[in-house]
Amino acid sequence: MTVRILLVDDETLVRAGLALLLDGADNGAMTVVGQAADGAGALSMVGALQPDVVLLDIRMPGMSGIEVLRELSRRPETPAVLMLTAFDTTEDVRAALASGARGFLRKTESPAGLVSAVRSAADGHTALSDGIVARLLPGLPDGRAAVARELLSDREDTIAALVAQGRTNEQISRELHLALPTVKTYLSRIMDKLDASNRVQVAVTYLGRD
The missing domain is CATH 1.10.10.10 (Winged helix-like DNA-binding domain superfamily/Winged helix DNA-binding domain)
Known part of the structure; x- marks a missing residue:
């Protein structure tokens, strides 16, 4: 099954790098169907493109990734959402998971780890970067x-x-x-x-x- 991916990040270079890594990955089983630079664009594209997995930056100008995730969770059909960020504070992680995120990945994740996480999310698994579960336990x-x-x-x-x-x-x-x-x-x-x-x-x- 081809995994349809939507990339959401306010940084053009980050989106370009993710697209380069993911489009055609997993032996051609992954395809990037769209890219959005903000929350409003993400919500519109999810409705229009029907992606299987959304890689969603948690911190963006205007509408944050958490706000986008909460809006998506109210819809009848929601794609698997992986939060992707450089700022993995425990508060952010908890808010994302409580709002229905399928996983939470650092932007320092390896290319292989990123591809594996997207495949896991598409298959119904959860995906957390190393160390994130350990940070959640004390709370x-x-x-x-x-x-x-x-x-x-x-x-x-x-x-x-x-x-x-x-x-x-x-x-x-x-x-x-x-x-x-x-x-x-x-x-x-x-x-x-x-x-x-x-x-x-x-x-x-x-x-x-x-």
């Missing part, structure tokens, strides 16, 4: 990790561990010999118990429980 609400340990059943614990390792529902289904709807039901229960709104939050909570 978990007091006792949250310990509560997570007590709340999850053995099967839920196993599935949460696989989610934390980046497995998709389909991979978990095959590995545990469970029907896909069953995996989805377990994941829904896990998210409810951990008060998580997405897979990244499940992973962060699970990884910080010990």
Whole structure:
């Protein structure tokens, strides 16, 4: 499947570099369908171009990347959004993930890491640059990790561990010999118990429980 990518960054050179890296990457399975220099342009292009993945700069003049992400999350169909930034403050990371970002990458990410992250996002995985999960762990609400340990059943614990390792529902289904709807039901229960709104939050909570 060809992955359609929209690049959103206020810096022309950054967009040009990303386009050079991603257009035709993954053995020709990726294509850059558009580039936007600001939030308004991004929202318009998402509607017109229907990309699978949006690489979205978090800090732009006018409408920030977080504001763009929140607006996209209100739409019936939202592409996978990877926040790409040079400023990976914990506050920014938390705001992005809480608003539905599929991942958060530094602009210092290697070319191979960037391509891998885009493919992961397109396939339903989450993607975080090295060190970002570790930075999130100290900010978990007091006792949250310990509560997570007590709340999850053995099967839920196993599935949460696989989610934390980046497995998709389909991979978990095959590995545990469970029907896909069953995996989805377990994941829904896990998210409810951990008060998580997405897979990244499940992973962060699970990884910080010990």
